[in-house]
Amino acid sequence: xxxxxxxxxxxxxxxxxxxxxxxxxxxxxxxxxxxxxxxxxxxxxxxxxxxxxxxxxxxxxxxxxxxxxxxxxxxxxxxxxxxxxxxxxxxxxxxxxxxxxxx
Amino acid sequence: xxxxxxxxxxxxxxxxxxxxxxxxxxxxxxxxxxxxxxxxxxxxxxxxxxxxxxxxxxxxxxxxxxxxxxxxxxxxxxxxxxxxxxxxxxxxxxxxxxxxxxxxxxxxxxxxxxxxxxxxxxxxxxxxxxxxxxxxxxxxxxxxxxx
Numbered sequence: 001x002x003x004x005x006x007x008x009x010x011x012x013x014x015x016x017x018x019x020x021x022x023x024x025x026x027x028x029x030x031x032x033x034x035x036x037x038x039x040x041x042x043x044x045x046x047x048x049x050x051x052x053x054x055x056x057x058x059x060x061x062x063x064x065x066x067x068x069x070x071x072x073x074x075x076x077x078x079x080x081x082x083x084x085x086x087x088x089x090x091x092x093x094x095x096x097x098x099x100x101x102x103x
Numbered sequence: 104x105x106x107x108x109x110x111x112x113x114x115x116x117x118x119x120x121x122x123x124x125x126x127x128x129x130x131x132x133x134x135x136x137x138x139x140x141x142x143x144x145x146x147x148x149x150x151x152x153x154x155x156x157x158x159x160x161x162x163x164x165x166x167x168x169x170x171x172x173x174x175x176x177x178x179x180x181x182x183x184x185x186x187x188x189x190x191x192x193x194x195x196x197x198x199x200x201x202x203x204x205x206x207x208x209x210x211x212x213x214x215x216x217x218x219x220x221x222x223x224x225x226x227x228x229x230x231x232x233x234x235x236x237x238x239x240x241x242x243x244x245x246x247x248x249x250x
Contacts, residue, residue, distance in 0.1 A: 058109065067108070069110060071232065074232050078232050
């Protein structure tokens with residue numbers, strides 16, 4: 001779980017996850033195109049995300065595709081969210097989203 | 104591009120125990136959030152997912168099976184007409200020993216855009232966390248059957 005928190009603590013790595021959340025299965029090239037940083041830097045961040053099991057890769061021919069793996073984030077949520085709280089929390093997030101959209 | 108989802112978890116267990124947990128209803132009852140996958144788990148056999156109240160939620164066929172390493176299912180939703188209309192998806196369970204842990208990767212994919220993948224995107228992470236908890240601590244996650 002430490003690896004997951006460390007991986008999530010960096011804004012660049014969260015942006016990489018956001019990018020995969022919007023478009024799952026991107027190659028290194030595609031991700032570099034979005035990130036405005038060197039290929040080496042993106043590779044390094046992806047390696048940290050992979051080690052934390054937040055990103056998983058599939059090889060398709062010569063290409064390596066990157067997929068967001070939400071399972072470790074769910075494990076964090078399960079650890080601290082009580083079994084009857086989920087519904088209320090969901091309602092609160094929906095309310096927050098709706099109110100902030102109206103501003 | 105978004106017609107593939109991959110879910111990965113590492114579990115402190117053996118491939119054989121994980122295989123049992125995936126294929127035996129006794130186990131599934133403890134972590135599958137109220138659903139069970141029923142099949143005789145042979146290549147070409149029918150497969151279905153049944154909810155506690157007996158409703159068949161999904162059905163299909165065992166396309167590939169290689170215990171305790173790999174299952175590939177042909178998978179179609181049965182209870183949401185607009186999702187059923189999108190037809191079949193493919194779901195692969197791959198089990199691999201990695202050091203002291205066993206890696207379980209679930210790949211759920213469709214040949215084009217498919218409504219089912221949006222639905223399972225909410226379910227698989229929960230089911231995998233619950234399965235990991237069951238195998239490592241003897242207890243699945245308890246949760247209200249709200250789905």
